Amino acid sequence: MTDSPATPRRRGAARTEELLQATLDLAAEAGYAGLSIEAVSRRAGVGKHTIYRRWPSMPALLLDALNRAWTSDLDYRDTGDVRADLREQFLRSGLALSSPPIGPVYRAVIAEAQADSALRATVHERFLATVEQSTLDRITRAQRTGELVAEVNLEFAAEVLCGALYYRSLLSTRPIDEDAVDGLLDMFMAAYGTGG
Amino acid sequence: MTDSPATPRRRGAARTEELLQATLDLAAEAGYAGLSIEAVSRRAGVGKHTIYRRWPSMPALLLDALNRAWTSDLDYRDTGDVRADLREQFLRSGLALSSPPIGPVYRAVIAEAQADSALRATVHERFLATVEQSTLDRITRAQRTGELVAEVNLEFAAEVLCGALYYRSLLSTRPIDEDAVDGLLDMFMAAYGTGG
């Protein structure tokens, strides 16, 4: 075969990166359906062993791929206006959750997690709980600056805010648009805002 | 073979009921994993054709099974105390969602729906939107009786309430216990309650 210089044939650990990228590419093209270890191995021109040597199962590979795709954008800005910061972050997250490659991969992980409670715990810990905590940090800061009422436990509020987003993007068919985010924030600010 | 009188061998349309029940039984025993058309056919002592003649795919069968299991309990009570009524209904729904057979079947449907947007729309329309509407009806009634502030669009609030429940039961690993429901209702009543 013509050994094209662009593909130096094989590697050791950099192959891991290539496999994650191949998974994301495949997800972006074929969606959740067609995401399989066989498909990834074919797509990457790789023996299945090369994948199984790195990840014990498809969900493990998907988790790492998701982690790679979800570069930054996890932290809220802090402009001093908590409602504006939440709004911006929710719209950004909503867009990411509904676009490839994050959307299809997230769906695939959620689907697999329905059959495996251990995986469900891992997903929640590694992604959902992280987002909840980040949200809780931001609104707790707003509580300290007086934007939100004091003496209220905001833990459930953070979960409800995130839950509404993920419910809409993963279980509903409606988009996370400005109306939805504004409606959600209306309720949140009506409950805990200090009027201002 | 000994033709036991308890099993009169075959039927025409009542077989559909038996198949739905077999699906629910199987879900209660084996959980989502192991829910397959082959498994249902074995469990019911039935040829696969008998299933495919009634439902085009596994998700279709699951939807009907879910519909059968979800007998009533869909409507809120109306005692005049909206918070108490919501609380009772949320706890009841949370229990149903986390117990067999509804829990496993619901998980299976959600998993399949991640790969099929048409199915996702059907699930949302047939179950989620129904629950949202029922919730909206109840809180709109409370709005008219003065328990909730007027001149506020409660559509998003109904979705947020339901979204929080389904997020917790399907995507999170935390139980829908009294603390969770009370936290959710604290936020809702703080936002839209009339103080009382």
Added chain:
DNA sequence: TGTCAACGGCACGACCGGTGCCGTTAGGGT
């Protein structure tokens, strides 16, 4: 009593998961 559709059983091809084997190759150690 006869007819016909529904039925249970079986087999098939296609696909995927996960494992084993085999000959090749890249990269680190000497």
Added chain:
DNA sequence: ACCCTAACGGCACCGGTCGTGCCGTTGACA
């Protein structure tokens, strides 16, 4: 510069499911 070893790609295999086709049987209704 060489060699040795582990990673690699390719292939075959087994067990499982999906969806379909074909068979002979059976039950319900005319």
